[in-house]
Amino acid sequence: MTLTRRRMMAIGTHAIAFAGLVGARAHAVVFDEAVQGFTQGGVPRAENPVLTMTLPDVAEDGHFVPLDIHAPGAAVVAVFADDNPDADVARFAFGPLSPTGSVSTRMRLARSQNVVAIAKMPDGSLYKAEAFVNVIVGGCGS
Amino acid sequence: MASDVKRRIKIPKTASLDEVITVKTLITHRMESGHRIDGQGETVPRSILNRFVAQFEDHTVIDVQMEPSISSNPYFKFEVRIPHSGTFRFAWYDDDGQVYTETATIDVV
Numbered sequence: 001m002t003l004t005r006r007r008m009m010a011i012g013t014h015a016i017a018f019a020g021l022v023g024a025r026a027h028a029v030v031f032d033e034a035v036q037g038f039t040q041g042g043v044p045r046a047e048n049p050v051l052t053m054t055l056p057d058v059a060e061d062g063h064f065v066p067l068d069i070h071a072p073g074a075a076v077v078a079v080f081a082d083d084n085p086d087a088d089v090a091r092f093a094f095g096p097l098s099p100t101g102s103v104s105t106r107m108r109l110a111r112s113q114n115v116v117a118i119a120k121m122p123d124g125s126l127y128k129a130e131a132f133v134n135v136i137v138g139g140c141g142s
Numbered sequence: 143m144a145s146d147v148k149r150r151i152k153i154p155k156t157a158s159l160d161e162v163i164t165v166k167t168l169i170t171h172r173m174e175s176g177h178r179i180d181g182q183g184e185t186v187p188r189s190i191l192n193r194f195v196a197q198f199e200d201h202t203v204i205d206v207q208m209e210p211s212i213s214s215n216p217y218f219k220f221e222v223r224i225p226h227s228g229t230f231r232f233a234w235y236d237d238d239g240q241v242y243t244e245t246a247t248i249d250v251v
């Protein structure tokens with residue numbers, strides 16, 4: 001069979017699409033492992049009165065996405081991004097002088113994806129908050 | 143290796159006893175993620191600030207473990223209850239081993 005230009009283009013497009021799928025699946029595995037590393041098998045409650053995470057619905061610039069956490073009484077809050085090259089974003093440990101468990105920062109998102117925050121209370125209980133952020137211009141790699 | 147690192151702290155000069163105040167911190171740093179590809183097609187190695195700690199006198203207020211998904215020029219805004227006058231100490235830890243520090247005082251009036 002001769003490889004026409006049209007056939008080569010078709011193969012190329014499918015190869016890129018497949019690579020994208022493999023990349024996303026690889027990120028999903030890394031994300032699950034990162035979350036497990038923090039929860040150690042514990043199951044975070046999704047309906048929760050404790051943890052509030054605020055993110056924009058739409059982020060114009062994936063290099064600077066504002067993130068707000070509010071988790072009164074939490075010992076540690078971990079944040080994860082499920083389709084970034086690195087799933088771990090940050091872990092915030094609060095001391096007794098920070099009882100509101102409030103922190104704001106800016107994060108990078110390579111593309112539109114889910115961001116998950118998990119709060120670990122002093123008694124070990126876990127609470128989860130999740131949001132999908134639509135990213136217009138990805139902040140991958142920098 | 144990061145040179146010419148600037149720190150900015152925004153904190154009220156005074157507070158009433160046990161007031162919860164807001165502290166804002168900013169430090170200049172490229173936060174090289176380790177995923178960027180330079181003009182020669184080479185991956186630029188990771189070089190980030192990996193930790194930020196804010197202490198008030200003997201107490202750790204907030205201790206942040208930072209990963210490459212934190213934006214460049216890391217910014218943190220957080221709340222602190224002020225039990226008495228004293229000194230804040232802030233420290234940022236670079237992958238290359240350097241530690242950048244800053245202090246600020248607050249008076250309870």
